[in-house]
Amino acid sequence: MEININVGTYDGKLLGFSLDDQFSSNNTLYSFPASTSLIKTTYQNGRYLFIGGSEELIKAYDVRRRVEVTLLEQHNGTITQIAGHTNFLFTAAEDGKVNLWRNKQWAILNTFQCGSPVICIAIHESGKILACATKDQKLHLYNLMNLKRIALKKFHFNIDKIHFISKEEEIQYLLFQSDRKCYIVDCETNKVAHTIDFTAQITDSILNQDSLILSDANGMVYMIKLTVDKVLQSKIIVKFMAHQKRIKQLQLFDLNDQTYLASISSDGDIKIWDCLLYANEQFDDIDLKNKLKPIYVIRTNQRLTCFCVSVVQRRQADQEQEQTQVEKPSRVPIAKLIKKQLVNKKPKQFDKNVRVQNVQKKIQKKKPQL
Template identity: 25%
Template sequence: MDSKKRSRPVEEMTEAQIAKKQILDTVASANSLLPSAALMNVQEDFRIVVGTYERLLYGINAIWNEDKTKVSLQPVFIIPAHTGCIRTVAIGGHFLASGSTDEIIRLYDIKKRKEYGSLGGHHSGDITDIQFHGKYMLSASDDHSINLWRTKDWEFLKNLKSHKGRVNSIAIHPTGKIALSVAIDRTAIVWNLMTGRKASINKLGRDEPMLVLWNSAGDKYAIMFDKSINIYNVADAKAATTITHTSRFHTMQYFHSKKNDKDYIVTGSEDKTIRIWDVETGECVREIIGHKLRVKAVSVVECDDKIVLASVSSDGLIKCWDLEEALASEGEIEPLGEYNTKCRATCITSHVGFAKTEAIAAEEAAADAIVAKEEKAAKKAKTAAKQAALEEAKKAEEKAAKPQQKKKQQKKKVVAAKK
């Protein structure tokens, strides 16, 4: 009996397996981001980051064509981020965080394309969700807990523990003052992030909640279950709208249509279909068919007056879609662009290009400076006008007082003459 194990001939491997092996061989010895030299000086319009079952983290640059009808998707980095399956990815400022079944959170500076470090030892289970808000980051885990971190120095601040099972999802309110978490124990907990304490707990019924999101206004939140999504009013924590479908939901995202001036929820399902739902009626208003396998994750990014949906499937394909076009048209919608990772994708996030965000910030700062200058000038003019009015009033009083003073002087003269 031959004790030596025979390696599988390359000829027997599929094209996808060969491509995947080449990627793994290329990045296996790397411990930092691998920028593509051709893209180092290219300013991306927006970027998509995808985590995979194969432990690889993909950074994809998206660049518009001249008339902004298509995007070119090219990898700017590929990294072997973890020793286990990547479960979640999130971006906050210039930080990228990935969480895995290896119980580690890896941190990267995606602006400089460098590895920043890792956070380990505070969770004793798979990392299930990561969310940023301002200077803070929340991480959820299979160990029933949520950890609060400060991004300034990555100080561990607080362990939020009240769930009785795996925490599936967390969502931070737009104000940053409270957060919502849902878990396998079929409860939703409201956390006061100012005090780091539980504010309230709500039982959700028989189905396990998988995902929770706030709308942009912060007056409603949505909880995704296996085949339904409940949209709740913050005022009374009661379900205002219910979305249902026969196919299992894997992902959802809120977005606000500027053209229609209303909120929608976009979902990805087991049946390979992306759907857009009216949050007021719970009706499906659009179906987008473009993936060959289940739609695992979606992300929404606003760039150049367009609302772009980035979707990723178990088929390894990343596709971008124009959501406003999808709402406006009735025929089949073509993707803006696509890229094949040749891996089993598990999660996705996106952000506007740093050059654009810096330009927007500069424009906002300049606009704020102009407004401040105008306000200062208006205040100065108002003060000057008030001072002028006071001086005029004083002059008027003095003028009105002169006849009275003259009469008093004449009266004194008369009295003195009589004496």
């Protein structure tokens, strides 16, 4: 198993790194200018990597062959988010459209018109509901079974990210990340049921089962326990200083039956944490400050904007190639091989009786016949 990390930068570079499953060493796969302007969003689905930004187009790469596959050019604005579900791809942009694509065929199946620049999108785990948040503080909900809009709601706050809180595939609440607050809205009443306040601006959020992981502009990471019963409650379990500057994005990935957290920051560092091990433990002081250390750090010295992490099984061809490189015998100079052959070469030995018989035959042929 190996961990692949693809990172976008402000100046349009795409960086690729691979880590072994023991976090002992990393390998730089590539670093090249993939865009003429900043890369705003990345998404990886299997072997395909998608990037988008101010160029108003989406580039698709085959990460195995490390080649560009195609360009998706159906947007007329900055690409704000790329997401996916199974074999389908969703792309949102500031032109107010969300396009639905089919992977490998790269054909548009449908276009959702939102009317205002789309800030973020979210697909329910069942693949049946699409949520879109626009700049005019509206939430659009679409049924992906018939591709029709099922709800339109205007709120009094901006929506930077959307999360579904479900129970047995039934959506109970919607969690919205907005500036310095998180709002949890009841889907039945369409009213705010709970609010989580912070002192700094929230930069990213991840909903992991019954816990919420947040990052802010000061480089802090918060792990919050959500209790969804008769009354919604939230409690900060752990908080720690992850970076010295603004955290740009968070990612979770599973490796060897354990979940890890990855983070990138404006300071150019990529860090991996095992902080989820502390989620179920009780601390007298939940503010760990600088006590929690990352298990691995990659320093890029670049202005990072977005990234995606994937865990892949190493291909058998690569493993066989490494084994042949390890087991390959040392080469012997050609001169030594020739000398060895000459030394080991034995001269031909003839039987004396055979030689005598051959001479006698020649003499008899020369005698005249009487």
